[in-house]
Each structure stands twice: as C-alpha cells, then as structure tokens.
Amino acid sequence: MIDFHQHIGSRGRTLEHLLAHQEAHGVKQAVVLPIDRSLSEEGGHMPTEAALEAARTYPDRMIAFCHVDPRHPDALDQIRRFHAAGARGYGEHKLRLPCDLPEAKAVYRLCGELSLPVLLHFEYLNYNHNFAGFEQVLRDHPETTFIGHAQAWWANVSAAVPQPGDAGFTNYPKGPVVRGGLTDRWLSEYPHLYADLSAGSGLGALTRDPEFAREFVNRHRKKLLWATDCPCRDGRGDWGEQGQRECFAARSLPVLRELCADQETFDDATGGNARRLLGLN
Ligand SMILES: [Zn+2]
Numbered sequence: 001m002i003d004f005h006q007h008i009g010s011r012g013r014t015l016e017h018l019l020a021h022q023e024a025h026g027v028k029q030a031v032v033l034p035i036d037r038s039l040s041e042e043g044g045h046m047p048t049e050a051a052l053e054a055a056r057t058y059p060d061r062m063i064a065f066c067h068v069d070p071r072h073p074d075a076l077d078q079i080r081r082f083h084a085a086g087a088r089g090y091g092e093h094k095l096r097l098p099c100d101l102p103e104a105k106a107v108y109r110l111c112g113e114l115s116l117p118v119l120l121h122f123e124y125l126n127y128n129h130n131f132a133g134f135e136q137v138l139r140d141h142p143e144t145t146f147i148g149h150a151q152a153w154w155a156n157v158s159a160a161v162p163q164p165g166d167a168g169f170t171n172y173p174k175g176p177v178v179r180g181g182l183t184d185r186w187l188s189e190y191p192h193l194y195a196d197l198s199a200g201s202g203l204g205a206l207t208r209d210p211e212f213a214r215e216f217v218n219r220h221r222k223k224l225l226w227a228t229d230c231p232c233r234d235g236r237g238d239w240g241e242q243g244q245r246e247c248f249a250a251r252s253l254p255v256l257r258e259l260c261a262d263q264e265t266f267d268d269a270t271g272g273n274a275r276r277l278l279g280l281n
Pocket residue numbers: 092094121149150
C-alpha cells in the first residue's frame with residue numbers, strides 16, 4: 001500500500017514516527033509532502049530538503065515531493081533543481097493564494113513538462129482560493145496531472161456546498177450528497193485529475209452518504225488515492241502534545257475496504273493508482 005499524503009517536521013513529527021505509522025498498517029511507501037511557507041507569515045514551513053533526505057534514507061519506503069512558493073522569483077529553477085534531486089511531484093500546495101494565480105499556473109505548466117503531479121489543498125477562506133476557477137486551470141493544463149485534496153475539495157463532492165458566510169457554515173458537511181458536485185464531475189471529465197482521500201475531509205466524503213460513496217468509489221476507482229495525512233506517531237492515535245486521538249489510517253482502511261466492490265478496486269485505491277501515476281515499477 002502507498003499512503004499518498006504524509007508530512008514530517010511539523011509538530012514534532014519525525015521520520016521515525018512516519019516509519020512506525022507505516023509499519024502499524026502494512027503500508028509499504030509514503031509520499032512525503034513539504035510545504036514552502038518561507039514567504040508566508042504563518043508557521044508550518046516544511047522544507048523540500050527534508051523530504052528528499054527522507055527518500056534518500058529510506059528509498060524503498062519514502063517518496064519525496066517538492067514545494068516552492070510560486071511567488072518566489074526563483075521558483076521555476078528551484079523546482080527544476082528539486083526534480084533533478086529526486087522529487088517525484090509538487091505539493092502539498094497549501095498557501096493563501098488563488099489556485100489560478102498566474103505564478104502558480106507557470107508552476108503547473110513546468111510540472112507538466114517534468115511529469116511532476118501537482119497536489120493541491122483546497123479550503124475556503126484559507127488555501128487555494130477560487131475553487132470554481134480550478135476548472136479553467138484543468139482546461140488550460142491538460143499535460144499536468146492534478147490531485148485534489150482537503151475540505152473544499154471534498155465538500156464539493158455534493159452539488160449542495162455550505163459557503164463561508166452561510167449560517168451554520170462548516171468545512172465538514174454531513175448527510176446525503178446531492179448528485180452533480182464539481183469534484184465528482186471534474187473527476188469524470190478530466191483524465192489528468194485524481195483525488196487524495198486523506199484526513200477528516202476524505203473520511204467525511206466516504207462516510208456521510210454510504211450509498212453515494214459506494215457508487216462514487218467504484219465509478220472513480222482509477223482516480224482515487226488512499227492517503228491519511230495522519231499526524232499520529234504510532235499508527236494507534238498518539239498525536240504527541242495533542243494527546244490520544246484517532247488514527248486516520250485505522251479509520252479509513254476498513255471503510256474503504258467495505259465500499260470497494262472487489263479486491264482489485266481496493267488494491268487500485270491503496271496503491272495501484274499511485275504507482276501508475278508516479279511511474280513506479
Ligand atoms: Zn492538506
């Protein structure tokens with residue numbers, strides 16, 4: 001299995017924690033995602049060098065992505081350097097910028113040329129603003145592989161999406177899905193688009209409406225990437241200073257297994273699709 005969404009270097013999480021997390025769930029490889037916050041006021045900077053170092057230390061277990069703030073004057077050359085140093089994708093792109101910022105589109109173009117999949121975190125008010133504008137990004141960059149993730153991405157699995165400013169707005173809508181959501185339609189219409197099932201947002205999409213989820217998972221079986229984004233240190237819910245909580249791997253794997261129509265679909269979602277997308281073996 002491949003966990004397509006993991007981090008090291010934030011909240012005291014070490015490479016050894018990540019490895020223990022993989023061992024606990026029989027996960028062979030993890031995608032290690034940096035976030036370049038060097039130009040941002042918020043914290044949480046996770047440098048690409050640490051992801052590359054993780055992949056050098058455990059080449060059979062860790063897959064490094066790279067991330068550069070697109071506003072950096074040297075952004076494109078930095079990505080070329082990281083690609084040459086072994087990075088296999090770009091992301092997690094999680095900055096307080098529009099998803100269709102011209103500088104970001106230059107990055108997406110280069111990532112298409114270099115065959116680096118681009119992983120984006122969509123979250124209303126916070127990250128990758130202008131979610132609806134992402135469709136034009138998809139149209140403009142057919143050579144680039146995109147992977148959608150996070151709250152706004154998964155809220156839009158439904159056509160009825162709580163918007164910031166609505167009474168009772170939530171990033172984690174529950175209850176029945178209204179068919180025809182943007183995320184669902186885009187996955188159907190754009191062959192270069194994939195979805196990362198990680199974190200509470202991915203888990204919510206799989207659990208809020210089981211009948212819809214079963215149909216969605218099997219219809220998009222070649223487009224789904226199982227992932228956790230789990231910060232726990234042992235695969236059993238040790239969130240360090242945040243105490244004992246849940247492990248996203250422990251929650252999501254049985255849910256996904258139950259939704260998949262057959263073993264082949266489960267194998268695709270938990271590794272096969274990732275291997276094809278990343279050109280592994
Ligand atoms: Zn994220």
